[in-house]
Amino acid sequence: MTSSSPDLSHHLSGEARERLPNPMKVIWRRVNSSGRIDVANMANGDPHHSLYPFKQLMFEVPSVAEEPDPVPAWRTGNCPTQFFHSYKDEPCALSLRNAFQYTHGAGLPECQKTLTDLTQFFYAPPDHAITLTLGNSDGITKLFRLLGERGDHFLTDEFSFPGMTNAPLSYGIKWVGVKMDAGGMIPEEMEKILQNWNEASGRRPHVLYIIPVGQNPTGTTLSLERRQKIYAIAQKWDLIIIEDDPYYFIQFDQPPVETPSDDQGNYSKRFAKSLIPTILSMDTDGRVLRIDSFSKIIAPGMRLGWITSNRMFHDKLVTYTDSGPQHPHAFGQAFVTEMLSEKGWQMDGFCRWLQSLRLDYQRRRDFLLEVFRREVEPTGYASVNVPEGGMFVWIEVYFERHPRYRSEPPVAGSSTVAPRTNVEVLLLELLEKFIELDVVIMPSVLFAIEEHPRWIDDGARHVPIRDRTRFYRATFAGTEETIEKGMTRLGRALREFFDGPPLTSRL
């Protein structure tokens, strides 16, 4: 951080503050940073590399330089291939000799350098360091432990991904949902919560968790203006922002990446320009902890990602990793280091893959929307949003048009968060109908953050979230056949649910 950056160490949990560096790893770093090559390090229990049972790894991958739009060709088995090689005894970007030794929590230096360059290239954060992770769940769990104290409240979207929001619950952290609209989290609503916070319910939230692109589950993407507002509010109220962004490279509706033939080598720069600025890129204070992952752009089972943060948080993350789950595996680090090296795809090839990938997802999104408009919309019982990124659409169902829909006016003195309609009941009944017709989509009730009357200020006008869980999350990551059949069944299920069974079966 620059000298004017604020000290943010008060955000650390007691556990994170108490954690001392693992002494074994301190020695490891001291030896490695000494620059001496004649040091005999006999402190660690590392096997000699001649005892590893492999000499070479070869990853067969698409040859992205040879195909203008490699992803569709690859999916259908029509793309030429190339190899990334990792060797133990021959030169390569990350020698298996180094890769398979114990290392320290930030990751192998070669891979860390590769990902630092990548982070710099796409996000150009003011002054940050990167720490490798085993993907986003590992990253987020570490950040929750780093920042969270039993009894804390964290802010997030009112519909959020339970795989993540469940993680800190067992450590005694609670969530406060911020209202959303078609553009994702509403910054003014977040500020209201902070402003009206009553310290009697615990300390004011100091952490915000968001998925800014293709939000899971709503598929919304935060505009640049909202990002700036959210960052300004974070500065004003001293919030740490966890920017969880697995779909960042899957942004839609961007102009094609044109590359004049005399401008070879700049493909990646043009691609990067088409992406919306991250909140990290605005982070002059060092209050953003950004989480990236290869899960959606390479493969989830590789289990590799990284956190970008200010150096103080970086040091704490490394300390935690050194004494806990340890550094990530070498296999994935070898793969990405070779991928981005001179002998691999390099940044240009990587961006060709990403561009082609996002176009492919975009075509799938468009296909889903097309089938939806044909099969579901005409029922008059549901509509769908048009996500600007990610893998999900958010389908809204008009339960008020159902014959059994019930609604009661608010009763003075009753809880502001108690449901006054039967939307939740109908939502689950409709889910049963879907399953009966052999199609599964996720009901919004699974994603809704539970409300508490204490942080609802406009009680009279407030519509409880339990009356607003009128959505289903559907993915367009599946095959066209799945989408076509799934949406058709969805349309039929809605008709049967709202209008009763078809006449034939009533006879």
Add this chain to the structure above:
Amino acid sequence: MASEKQSKAIPLSHHLSEVAKARKPSPLKGLSKYFKQEGVLSLAGGLPSPAYFPLSGLSVDALVSDSFALAPTERSSSFSWLWKLLGSSSFKKERTTAISIPKYSATPDDINLAAALQYGAAVAQPQLQNFLRDFVMQVYQPAFEDFTVLIDTGNTDGWCRAFGTLCNPGQGVLMEEWTYPSALASMMPAGVDPVSVPMDGEGMKSDALEKLLSEWDEEARQMSRPHVMYIVPVGQNPCGTTMGATRKKQIYEICVKYDIIIVEDDPYYFMQLGTYEMKSQRSSVASPVSHRSGDEARFIASLEPSFLKYDYQGRVIRLDTFSKTIAPGARLGFFTCNPVFAERFERQGETSTQSPCGFGQSIVTKILTTWKYEGYIRWLQGLRTEYQQRRDFFVDCLADEFHLQATPAVAGIWEGCTMYRAFSKPSVLNTNEKLLSQSRALFSFIPPNSGMFVWLKLNLEDHPSFTPDDEGTLETKLWARLAENGVIFAPGWFFTTDDLASSEPSAGHFRISYSNAEYGDLKKAVNIFGRVIREFFDEQV
């Protein structure tokens, strides 16, 4: 064990921590039962199609399972280190086989990248799970029936999940008085403290354990009686000691009596190297040992048993790792424990490390299934021989550099072992025995019979600047002096669980690893150590 009727694990869920009890399965997984319904179309998950994974195959040049000899192939020459240096791997042609993992396999029984690189449950790929279950059954022979095998990202991850699942803040864990520092560093910030148990030449002492537990005073200790034990029974880290069957049974029965869960962290299990013999006494025959049928079973039978073998109640959580048998960077290991604990470990894995890396799982699985059980045991035998040679070579270097005197240890952490005291070597001109007897012992050690480390006790009370209770300062000074000269050992203070209760109050220690350095560097490091320690003992610091 075949004739005995095995029983299932007894109910032990009262050992679970508050956090572990509060952990819920991911609600999305609740819907997953519908996904398996015939004909169901799922638009529910967020799984990318494997068609998008930019990998169509992964090939590995894997070493053959009999790459390393069954017995040391050493030549008894004073230049053996030079010979080993020249004979080291870089000059030897390694024999390899090409193995490959396709993206899609012909049958689902074969490991494939489409499955291994997808999101998965925090358990192993089925092929790996089957291999490991069979391996555990044959090698460790658990005494309870319903043992479960679950993979993790190595033993530190395993230990973190174990204490997180078993211990609440303010509780204590029984540990050997010297122990693995990462085990301490991970649990102490979570408010879980070590409770030190004295050791002898076999590791944790059973009589001391019984005494500690029977006399436990919650008031005085400000802590409830510990219900969890962490122990490294083979190639104990750092002391290098190994616990035999009798002691293990005694400790197990004490744990039954006091209802204690045993976490057996056992990375060096297959590095049971046997007793060190001085070079002059070792057989100098370098005849190659050829493989005979039944060798695998004999090898397994020659190893000290795991706690699992006596675990008729399911109270042992065994931690195994591939870090020492494949490579540390594989970050792959596995638990063996009762199904109730395994389920909680899996929940914990779901929200943290998830399943270990798919590349690693598929490569390790493919290597293991190519080698088969017998081949893997053969590989482990070869590794043991390699480490035996390294241990012997390193101790030989110490014997070349110092004058070593063997004496039986009668007390302390080496009680019952042959201890070597190291003196400055008399100069060539002065070999007078009388002068030697007047010279100082610089340090003492026992050559380890397992593992990767020599634990060395410095004889600091003979140092000119010695003041009682200040050994740490001298240890650190000597450590720094060695580091300046290019030799890094692990200093003893890393490994202590309890400064005050230690039975070795007046000693500094180093833990020296002979596992990684080239043979020539081991030799060089011992020469430097000799020079530096002699100078150090000659001066006021």
